Amino acid sequence: MRRALAIALVLLSASCTNGDGAVTATTGVTEATSPSFTPGAPGIGDDYYPSLGNGGYDVQHYRIDLAYEEDGSVGAGVAIDAVATQNLSGFNLDFAGWSISGLQVDGTEVPFSRDGEELVITGVAIADGDEFRVAINYSGTPAPYESAALPFPIGWFDGPNGEQFVAAEPDAAHSWFPCNDHPLDKATFTFAVRGPAGYGTAANGERVLNDGDDAGSASKDGGVASQWEMTSPMATYLATVALGRGWQVVADPVSTEAAGIEVRNFLPADLSEDPPAALERTGEMIRTLEAAFGPYPFSRYGIAVVDGFPSALENQTLSLFGRQMVDAPFFEYVLVHELAHQWFGDSVSLARWSDIWLNEGFATYAEMLWVEHLHGSAAYREEVANRTQAARIAGYGPPGTPPPDDLFNGSVYQRGGLLLAALRDEIGDDAFFTTLRVYSDRFADANATTQDFIALAEEVAGRDLGVFFDVWLYGDELPEG
Ligand code: ARG
Ligand code: ZN
Numbered sequence: 213m214r215r216a217l218a219i220a221l222v223l224l225s226a227s228c229t230n231g232d233g234a235v236t237a238t239t240g241v242t243e244a245t246s247p248s249f250t251p252g253a254p255g256i257g258d259d260y261y262p263s264l265g266n267g268g269y270d271v272q273h274y275r276i277d278l279a280y281e282e283d284g285s286v287g288a289g290v291a292i293d294a295v296a297t298q299n300l301s302g303f304n305l306d307f308a309g310w311s312i313s314g315l316q317v318d319g320t321e322v323p324f325s326r327d328g329e330e331l332v333i334t335g336v337a338i339a340d341g342d343e344f345r346v347a348i349n350y351s352g353t354p355a356p357y358e359s360a361a362l363p364f365p366i367g368w369f370d371g372p373n374g375e376q377f378v379a380a381e382p383d384a385a386h387s388w389f390p391c392n393d394h395p396l397d398k399a400t401f402t403f404a405v406r407g408p409a410g411y412g413t414a415a416n417g418e419r420v421l422n423d424g425d426d427a428g429s430a431s432k433d434g435g436v437a438s439q440w441e442m443t444s445p446m447a448t449y450l451a452t453v454a455l456g457r458g459w460q461v462v463a464d465p466v467s468t469e470a471a472g473i474e475v476r477n478f479l480p481a482d483l484s485e486d487p488p489a490a491l492e493r494t495g496e497m498i499r500t501l502e503a504a505f506g507p508y509p510f511s512r513y514g515i516a517v518v519d520g521f522p523s524a525l526e527n528q529t530l531s532l533f534g535r536q537m538v539d540a541p542f543f544e545y546v547l548v549h550e551l552a553h554q555w556f557g558d559s560v561s562l563a564r565w566s567d568i569w570l571n572e573g574f575a576t577y578a579e580m581l582w583v584e585h586l587h588g589s590a591a592y593r594e595e596v597a598n599r600t601q602a603a604r605i606a607g608y609g610p611p612g613t614p615p616p617d618d619l620f621n622g623s624v625y626q627r628g629g630l631l632l633a634a635l636r637d638e639i640g641d642d643a644f645f646t647t648l649r650v651y652s653d654r655f656a657d658a659n660a661t662t663q664d665f666i667a668l669a670e671e672v673a674g675r676d677l678g679v680f681f682d683v684w685l686y687g688d689e690l691p692e693g
Contacts, residue, residue: 249337252303254330256394260565260616261360263329264383265394266304269294272343273399276389279406280376280455284353290389292346302334306386306393310352318344331390348390357387361565361619364522371520373480375456376407379525379532382565382619385448395561396659398445405453406437412459414478414516416452416528417442419461442528444510445657447561452527454516460484464514470495473508478516478530483538490544491515497551500585501578505552506649509559509656513551526553526575545579552578555652563659568619569611569685570662573628580633596633603627603690612662612685631684634691638680639673647672 252268275291292305308329315324315333323335338344354376357367360383367384369377378388386393403415413436421439442451458481467475475494479487494515498508510529521534524546531550537543556574580599584592608623611631615621636644647669655664666681683691 249299249301252300254304256396258564266392268298268300268303269296271392271397271399275402277404282408286354287351289349294344296338296340296342299340300338302336305331305390307331307390308387309355310350312350314349316347357384359383369520371518373519375518377454377518378452379521380449381525382449385451391448393448395447396563398447401442401446401451403440403453407455408435410457411436411455413438414454414461415440416530446528450528450558454478466492467495471498474512475514477514483517488538490547497548501552504581504645505555506652509555524550526550526557528558548578548582549575559657560655561659563661567662568614569624569628572624573631576625576629577632599626600630603630610686643673
């Protein structure tokens with residue numbers, strides 16, 4: 213792949229476009245004013261959240277460097293490797309808050325402005341198909357983000373014990389790093405995380421540099437540093453970092469042995485010494501879900517436990533759990549739920565947020581499969597019946613059209629999960645589990661829509677399922693069983 217020629221307008225007088233669209237540096241024509249070079253779109257085309265994501269390029273890799281200081285401030289840098297998908301005279305990134313101290317495209321300072329949550333970069337000439345690198349230095353004190361989709365703030369959290377962590381679903385990734393903030397543009401990630409002495413640090417993927425290895429330059433007063441590589445494509449909202457005084461990355465040899473992949477958790481001191489019993493069933497859960505969904509999609513797994521987070525979130529290879537979830541009797545079921553999202557949500561990602569039932573319905577169905585694994589098929593039937601009755605009482609609306617300002621409503625979880633139980637009854641175990649396994653495999657590390665899932669189920673079952681899906685996804689009433 214060619215490197216892009218992306219230069220500030222002042223330098224552009226020496227470049228032009230040759231016949232096949234590649235940028236050359238031979239004449240006095242400036243591409244930025246040429247009609248074939250235009251700004252990338254300010255949104256990627258999501259029907260619910262039109263300003264999320266951007267057009268005109270495809271991110272390949274993010275490198276995020278982040279140093280948290282004891283006073284709560286963060287100094288950060290991001291390097292974004294992208295490929296242009298059109299001739300670009302400029303492009304947007306999504307970014308809210310912070311103060312930007314420098315922005316370069318391929319090593320050259322370029323003009324930029326900030327328009328709400330759009331970071332607007334101009335003065336470049338990048339030819340369709342060319343690679344380019346955007347490097348941005350920024351700093352500030354991270355602030356909670358008012359999501360368009362949820363009634364409570366998300367993004368960067370400052371926990372009661374000084375823990376720092378990120379929970380960004382669906383729209384808060386761009387509140388902590390500049391990005392193309394939509395699951396349609398997945399990319400690999402490197403995280404370099406620095407913190408004060410005594411802190412543990414974690415991020416998605418594989419730890420390639422340990423806390424303390426690089427302590428000299430870790431923070432202003434010395435401290436800790438770790439580096440993490442996420443080598444499978446990841447949606448921006450699943451990127452996370454976590455820091456906590458006394459936190460540790462703790463191996464789980466029992467689960468690692470059972471699952472055949474590395475299982476490790478990021479835990480506060482008391483849980484490091486005495487991990488909850490359910491946590492050691494992670495390996496058994498991975499095996500159980502593999503039997504239903506096909507091979508676990510990544511090379512490692514685990515959870516990060518923090519105080520000050522009200523729920524749980526399926527960050528890729530490192531799901532986040534609020535401490536009260538871990539101490540609750542239903543912890544085991546939330547563990548299964550977030551684990552199932554590694555297949556459905558993380559590996560197979562949404563193409564548009566309105567399809568959220570494809571994430572939450574599937575993860576909720578996994579809880580029913582765990583009942584079946586533990587207690588057999590009669591208990592599974594009873595579980596489905598109980599949830600059906602509860603869903604009727606709740607009067608859930610259609611899961612296929614959730615309210616944009618309450619995206620994670622009960623319907624996408626419960627009616628979405630019950631849809632899958634009903635589909636299993638409708639087409640039989642063989643066709644049902646084949647559908648789930650082919651879906652996981654065909655759309656792995658990519659994106660799928662509701663229509664993709666329906667088409668696949670019809671292909672496997674060998675018949676039209678249009679009416680079935682219509683009433684389940686879009687009907688006002690929960691269908692009769
Ligand atoms: N996807 C999450 C789950 O496992 C919930 C997301 C909504 N909550 C949040 N804090 N973002 O169900
Ligand atoms: Zn979920």
